[in-house]
Amino acid sequence: MSIDLVRKLRTFLPVESVLHEKEDLKPYECDGLSAYRQTPMIVVLPQTETEIVQILKLCLATSTPVVARGAGTGLSGGALPHAKGILMSLAKLNRILEIDPLARTARVQPGVRNLAISDTARPHGLYYAPDPSSQIACSIGGNVAENSGGVHCLKYGLTVHNILKLRILTIDGEVLEIGSDSLDNPGFDLLALMTGSEGMLGIVTEITVRLIPLPEKAQLVMATFEDIQKAGQAVANVIAAGIIPAGMEMMDKITIHAVEAFLHAGYDLNAEAILLCESDGTAEEVADEIERIHIIMKSSGATRITTSQNEAERLRLWAGRKAAFPAAGRVSPDYYCMDGTIPRKHLANVLKGIDTLSREYGLRCMNVFHAGDGNLHPLILYDANTPGELEKTEEFGGKILEMCIHAGGTITGEHGVGMEKINQMCTQFAPDELSLFHGVKTAFDPQGLLNPGKAVPTLHRCAELGAMHVHSGSEKFPDLPRF
Amino acid sequence: MQQALIDQFSETVRTAAEVGRPLHIRGGSSKSFYGYPPSEQSQILDISTYQGIIDYEPTELIITARAGTRLSDIESLLHQHNQMLAFEPPYFADTATIGGCVAAGLSGPRRASAGAVRDFVLGVRIIDGSGRDLHFGGQVMKNVAGYDVSRLMVGAMGTLGILLEVSLKVLPLPAVEQTISLKMNEMEAIEYMNRWAGKPLPISATSYVNEQLHMRLSGAESAVRAAHKQLGGEIYPAGDTLWKSIREHTYDFFKPPIPLWRLSVKPTSPPISFPQTKQLIEWNGALRWLSCQEVPAVDSIRQAAIKAGGHATLFQGYSSTAPVFQPLSPALAGIHRRLKQQFDPAGILNPGRLYPEF
Numbered sequence: 124m125s126i127d128l129v130r131k132l133r134t135f136l137p138v139e140s141v142l143h144e145k146e147d148l149k150p151y152e153c154d155g156l157s158a159y160r161q162t163p164m165i166v167v168l169p170q171t172e173t174e175i176v177q178i179l180k181l182c183l184a185t186s187t188p189v190v191a192r193g194a195g196t197g198l199s200g201g202a203l204p205h206a207k208g209i210l211m212s213l214a215k216l217n218r219i220l221e222i223d224p225l226a227r228t229a230r231v232q233p234g235v236r237n238l239a240i241s242d243t244a245r246p247h248g249l250y251y252a253p254d255p256s257s258q259i260a261c262s263i264g265g266n267v268a269e270n271s272g273g274v275h276c277l278k279y280g281l282t283v284h285n286i287l288k289l290r291i292l293t294i295d296g297e298v299l300e301i302g303s304d305s306l307d308n309p310g311f312d313l314l315a316l317m318t319g320s321e322g323m324l325g326i327v328t329e330i331t332v333r334l335i336p337l338p339e340k341a342q343l344v345m346a347t348f349e350d351i352q353k354a355g356q357a358v359a360n361v362i363a364a365g366i367i368p369a370g371m372e373m374m375d376k377i378t379i380h381a382v383e384a385f386l387h388a389g390y391d392l393n394a395e396a397i398l399l400c401e402s403d404g405t406a407e408e409v410a411d412e413i414e415r416i417h418i419i420m421k422s423s424g425a426t427r428i429t430t431s432q433n434e435a436e437r438l439r440l441w442a443g444r445k446a447a448f449p450a451a452g453r454v455s456p457d458y459y460c461m462d463g464t465i466p467r468k469h470l471a472n473v474l475k476g477i478d479t480l481s482r483e484y485g486l487r488c489m490n491v492f493h494a495g496d497g498n499l500h501p502l503i504l505y506d507a508n509t510p511g512e513l514e515k516t517e518e519f520g521g522k523i524l525e526m527c528i529h530a531g532g533t534i535t536g537e538h539g540v541g542m543e544k545i546n547q548m549c550t551q552f553a554p555d556e557l558s559l560f561h562g563v564k565t566a567f568d569p570q571g572l573l574n575p576g577k578a579v580p581t582l583h584r585c586a587e588l589g590a591m592h593v594h595s596g597s598e599k600f601p602d603l604p605r606f
Numbered sequence: 607m608q609q610a611l612i613d614q615f616s617e618t619v620r621t622a623a624e625v626g627r628p629l630h631i632r633g634g635s636s637k638s639f640y641g642y643p644p645s646e647q648s649q650i651l652d653i654s655t656y657q658g659i660i661d662y663e664p665t666e667l668i669i670t671a672r673a674g675t676r677l678s679d680i681e682s683l684l685h686q687h688n689q690m691l692a693f694e695p696p697y698f699a700d701t702a703t704i705g706g707c708v709a710a711g712l713s714g715p716r717r718a719s720a721g722a723v724r725d726f727v728l729g730v731r732i733i734d735g736s737g738r739d740l741h742f743g744g745q746v747m748k749n750v751a752g753y754d755v756s757r758l759m760v761g762a763m764g765t766l767g768i769l770l771e772v773s774l775k776v777l778p779l780p781a782v783e784q785t786i787s788l789k790m791n792e793m794e795a796i797e798y799m800n801r802w803a804g805k806p807l808p809i810s811a812t813s814y815v816n817e818q819l820h821m822r823l824s825g826a827e828s829a830v831r832a833a834h835k836q837l838g839g840e841i842y843p844a845g846d847t848l849w850k851s852i853r854e855h856t857y858d859f860f861k862p863p864i865p866l867w868r869l870s871v872k873p874t875s876p877p878i879s880f881p882q883t884k885q886l887i888e889w890n891g892a893l894r895w896l897s898c899q900e901v902p903a904v905d906s907i908r909q910a911a912i913k914a915g916g917h918a919t920l921f922q923g924y925s926s927t928a929p930v931f932q933p934l935s936p937a938l939a940g941i942h943r944r945l946k947q948q949f950d951p952a953g954i955l956n957p958g959r960l961y962p963e964f
Binding site: 277551 | 750754758917
């Protein structure tokens with residue numbers, strides 16, 4: 124089967140674009156979620172849209188599953204290969220096709236790195252706003268597949284808010300132009316439907332993104348709190364004052380210690396929580412906003428407040444937050460990053476719940492938090508070489524996600540469901556809702572060949588798990604503390 | 607009581623699906639002129655009784671309301687807390703509901719800077735064409751669990767589901783708003799709006815008509831003042847009235863004659879003109895309203911819109927000879943039909959309201 128497919132692929136692909144030897148397949152066995160591994164049957168590295176069309180037609184004719192992959196930095200196993208399938212890397216489609224400075228758009232191929240777009244637009248005073256922390260490596264195609272966010276998305280939006288047009292290939296190799304150069308489109312909002320669809324509906328071959336003006340100035344306030352509840356309240360107070368910060372990040376004590384040991388950013392080691400709150404815009408706006416943020420932090424009980432006086436200091440204060448993941452890697456052989464989102468008011472309770480679970484499982488957990496938009500990233504620290512510890516970690520992580528659903532939130536804010544959170548989907552959605560998701564999939568890919576088995580669990584799987592669907596707010600005894 | 611209403615809606619849908627009777631979903635009827643008229647055989651399903659704000663916490667920046675809630679009730683509550691629906695929705699009548707606002711998917715003057723309705727929708731509760739009560743999205747800012755069915759409802763004109771509840775992101779009201787006016791020709795205005803949209807200035811709305819460009823600045827007082835200094839132009843005192851009248855189409859330009867065409871195009875597209883046709887431009891050039899004395903050939907308008915990177919809608923003045931919305935490519939039409947089939951297998955939800963084929 125595999126040999127036959129390789130032969131057919133090589134009729135239209137150069138030899139080096141089709142990999143099937145075991146050692147060549149190895150680098151593709153996982154994405155950024157290395158706990159899940161699977162060797163694909165074949166890896167293809169197309170360089171043109173025409174090649175992709177041919178690959179898809181072959182997949183359809185032979186009923187071969189196909190999994191698209193960008194830079195492989197995803198954190199939910201969305202690009203985990205299929206054992207009997209083709210893994211299609213889009214890394215070679217890496218050209219920025221056009222920058223239109225006056226219309227403020229960039230047309231790019233899916234393998235272009237997120238940061239490369241902003242780098243290319245910068246001379247025009249423009250940039251691409253969504254900035255996932257992996258932006259130096261992650262590809263824009265992957266960002267579309269996952270609807271990636273970043274630290275600035277409360278103010279500037281997610282991928283879905285920052286793209287205008289997609290060129291998509293369906294499984295039968297047909298081209299769909301979705302969206303346009305205008306601000307809206309006739310018919311259903313397929314642009315929104317495609318964004319975050321995790322490679323289940325089509326293969327993106329071209330993306331037109333919106334560019335926005337670089338802010339004239341950015342300034343950062345760092346506030347230290349002795350109480351996590353107070354830090355949470357400070358976030359609410361900033362919003363209540365009518366301020367939408369460009370970024371608002373929170374770190375808990377264990378994170379502060381880990382990053383300070385790593386980077387010496389000047390964080391207060393006595394703090395229970397640190398808030399980083401950024402303002403950007405015109406010089407006048409920033410001066411006005413920073414002064415107000417400073418006053419709010421003080422009245423919310425911050426014990427130490429630092430305002431960046433120059434760009435170097437701003438970047439130094441940010442560096443700690445940006446280094447949270449590598450810092451976790453320094454204090455633990457392995458870590459597992461979660462991605463729940465909750466209504467912000469439940470923050471203190473959820474963190475307390477995570478702490479309790481952490482003791483129960485005997486596993487440490489660092490918490491970094493996109494505080495402005497309620498997106499929580501608990502990093503569970505574990506050692507994959509200790510037998511059973513990964514399983515324990517996954518169970519712990521699953522419980523955190525269920526806690527997020529109970530709090531009226533969601534199991535994934537920006538990393539996607541992929542393979543990792545597929546079981547929790549049974550808790551978040553009712554069978555009728557899941558079956559409508561399958562219906563959407565069928566409308567695009569009736570044979571289920573695009574990234575099969577990801578993102579939406581089968582009803583059978585949910586029944587086997589015995590997971591109970593919880594609808595936020597409508598469960599029995601909603602007032603009972605559960606975390 | 608509210609659940610009883612939902613049960614009643616579900617029952618109506620199930621019965622209609624069984625006998626194949628189309629339903630005409632109706633909120634405040636404020637936008638009944640928009641799209642194709644409902645089929646004559648259809649039974650009216652009035653959802654305006656399903657109303658009320660379910661949840662609003664200003665510090666969470668989210669409001670959840672039942673679909674029949676009046677837009678005016680939502681906006682006046684938000685304003686009390688110095689917040690707003692940033693997409694500045696047009697009402698077209700006092701009776702406008704939030705459900706209709708989302709189903710029609712129309713946004714107002716602030717759209718080019720703040721985003722459209724779809725950008726602010728976070729979650730929905732719907733009844734699908736089989737009468738099932740379903741939730742998608744939620745009351746959080748970021749949510750990528752499952753396909754984005756919530757945003758798919760925006761602008762679908764009720765053809766994919768009956769909206770029951772909607773959660774929307776809200777934003778703070780700007781501290782200060784000021785409108786300035788400048789005189790220039792159309793070509794200059796298009797270039798000017800786009801050039802300044804590429805600079806970090808608090809420009810929140812633009813309009814161009816009769817050689818006159820208006821720009822609204824919104825934000826901190828110091829920022830608005832600084833921007834005015836850079837842009838120049840005269841202060842236009844009646845700014846609030848102007849933007850409201852453009853949003854609501856009560857502005858002189860929008861007075862009949864109809865038909866009124868709405869061209870949504872690439873903002874930098876050169877001027878589009880037809881004989882005997884007046885024009886008003888919004889959204890930095892991305893939205894061009896054409897009011898026609900004489901009816902130009904529909905095809906030529908559609909071709910002009912395509913050439914300008916967008917599409918044309920016959921916004922007012924339906925006639926059975928001109929398609930209301932830009933026809934879809936065969937490939938996209940196929941996807942639309944198959945999606946409709948999944949959400950509404952019996953084809954009873956507002957059939958023909960968005961496209962005659964479904």
